[in-house]
Amino acid sequence: MVRRIPLVRVEGKTYALRPDLTMTPARFAVAASLEREARDQQARDAESEFGFAPSLYFYAGVAHPAFGDVVLVFDPEASVTLPGTASTFDTGGMHLGLIKGKGLDTPEGRRSFVVDDCCDLVDWRQRADAWIGQFASLDSYLRGDRACIDDKTGRLQHSANERRAWCFEVRVYGDRGVFEDLAFAVVRQEFWQLALDESSATPEAKAHLLSLQRSGKVHTCDAVGPDPCVSAPALVAGYVASSGGRA
Amino acid sequence: MNSILVAFDGTPVAGGAGIRTPVIQRGEQVFAKDRAPFDPVELDRLAKTGHVTRLREPLAVEEGDGLVLYRHRDFVLPGVEYEDDTVTWRDDDGVQLAYLSVASARHWLATSAHVAYLLARATFRRGALDDARRFARRGLMLSPGLASSNTAAHLYGVLLAIDERRGGDALISHEIVAMLDEVRTKMAVERAAGMLRSLRRVPDAADIRTLDRAVHIGDDESPRRRAA
Numbered sequence: 001m002v003r004r005i006p007l008v009r010v011e012g013k014t015y016a017l018r019p020d021l022t023m024t025p026a027r028f029a030v031a032a033s034l035e036r037e038a039r040d041q042q043a044r045d046a047e048s049e050f051g052f053a054p055s056l057y058f059y060a061g062v063a064h065p066a067f068g069d070v071v072l073v074f075d076p077e078a079s080v081t082l083p084g085t086a087s088t089f090d091t092g093g094m095h096l097g098l099i100k101g102k103g104l105d106t107p108e109g110r111r112s113f114v115v116d117d118c119c120d121l122v123d124w125r126q127r128a129d130a131w132i133g134q135f136a137s138l139d140s141y142l143r144g145d146r147a148c149i150d151d152k153t154g155r156l157q158h159s160a161n162e163r164r165a166w167c168f169e170v171r172v173y174g175d176r177g178v179f180e181d182l183a184f185a186v187v188r189q190e191f192w193q194l195a196l197d198e199s200s201a202t203p204e205a206k207a208h209l210l211s212l213q214r215s216g217k218v219h220t221c222d223a224v225g226p227d228p229c230v231s232a233p234a235l236v237a238g239y240v241a242s243s244g245g246r247a
Numbered sequence: 248m249n250s251i252l253v254a255f256d257g258t259p260v261a262g263g264a265g266i267r268t269p270v271i272q273r274g275e276q277v278f279a280k281d282r283a284p285f286d287p288v289e290l291d292r293l294a295k296t297g298h299v300t301r302l303r304e305p306l307a308v309e310e311g312d313g314l315v316l317y318r319h320r321d322f323v324l325p326g327v328e329y330e331d332d333t334v335t336w337r338d339d340d341g342v343q344l345a346y347l348s349v350a351s352a353r354h355w356l357a358t359s360a361h362v363a364y365l366l367a368r369a370t371f372r373r374g375a376l377d378d379a380r381r382f383a384r385r386g387l388m389l390s391p392g393l394a395s396s397n398t399a400a401h402l403y404g405v406l407l408a409i410d411e412r413r414g415g416d417a418l419i420s421h422e423i424v425a426m427l428d429e430v431r432t433k434m435a436v437e438r439a440a441g442m443l444r445s446l447r448r449v450p451d452a453a454d455i456r457t458l459d460r461a462v463h464i465g466d467d468e469s470p471r472r473r474a475a
Binding site for chain 2: 188
């Protein structure tokens with residue numbers, strides 16, 4: 001039995017290569033797809049370096065503010081049937097040599113480590129649950145704290161590394177709908193109001209947004225409250241707890 | 248030692264306005280809330296990887312618990328501006344920025360939400376329902392403590408009145424139920440909508456003058472008189 005750790009994807013930053021795919025309120029309102037084409041050059045380079053197919057990127061449980069402030073949290077069940085792979089770190093950071101550790105200072109060393117660490121999506125939930133078990137608690141992992149132990153590279157305790165050196169990354173080899181298997185979203189107040197305004201011309205779109213909200217699937221951050229990535233860890237922890245811990 | 252605002256966390260929402268966490272440089276170190284001080288070189292990397300949005304021109308700021316207020320260029324409707332002598336805005340790549348104390352930022356948000364309500368109500372009176380809706384939505388973007396805010400209730404009152412005037416699908420009622428969490432706030436929506444329902448006549452010059460006085464929050468001269 002494994003914990004019900006959700007998949008988390010943060011959107012909102014303007015994509016350098018495909019700015020038209022940036023998750024704006026207008027695209028959110030019409031339930032636009034999450035597209036692999038949006039990924040930046042660094043991700044594309046990492047994929048060819050490590051032999052991954054073009055991917056849609058998620059973290060297990062973690063809302064990282066590097067990617068914007070539209071936090072999308074997805075139920076994990078369906079993902080295990082999708083084609084894709086997973087790693088116990090951010091592969092973009094690994095490709096750039098930003099993750100420090102023994103054996104990780106050459107491209108060959110990094111490639112070899114990535115291949116050894118990689119697993120298919122069918123196994124990611126068990127793998128992530130065991131991985132998060134190495135942290136003081138789920139909350140500790142969600143906050144970005146270091147693990148209690150280390151691996152053979154020493155990356156988990158390395159002073160130069162930050163949370164992306166141990167965030168569990170999930171790569172789906174396909175595009176997905178923004179609301180497909182959505183557990184909940186956390187957005188800023190202005191984003192939500194603009195999305196509702198954009199949906200005014202399409203009653204079906206507006207009705208769908210409101211149904212998401214009525215069913216508790218949209219959390220809006222107050223204008224002077226904490227931002228979505230700051231609010232997300234507690235909401236993710238609540239999601240895992242509401243699933244009875246292990247399910 | 249001088250403090251300089253060099254960046255802020257997060258991304259401005261196109262067409263929006265709101266608050267972001269400042270990133271301040273003091274001497275050879277950079278500070279951001281809830282983060283250990285770091286080297287300015289690291290800031291370049293954070294900007295490149297998208298962690299922070301750098302200011303085109305750094306801004307000298309007072310020490311203290313401040314916030315970055317932003318207003319995207321599309322936030323204010325074309326042709327509509329009002330005096331705002333409480334905030335000094337700086338243009339930065341299509342976004343206006345200001346650094347304010349938490350209390351001042353909250354005050355600006357509350358005042359601007361109220362002005363948006365006055366504008367929404369006035370444009371509703373003129374029959375410009377699309378503009379009224381946009382003003383109301385902008386006010387709702389800004390209302391602090393929206394779920395129990397009286398201003399937010401008034402703004403929703405405008406949206407409700409617009410929906411009724413158009414014989415709409417009543418989706419706004421569902422939104423009001425979802426967004427406002429107190430009975431008295433929901434009752435305030437009805438009262439605000441009721442005020443607008445009672446306006447049967449076309450507004451005259453006196454109404455317009457009243458509006459100008461109502462929306463004017465800056466110097467002594469009204470925008471309409473100044474333009475004349």
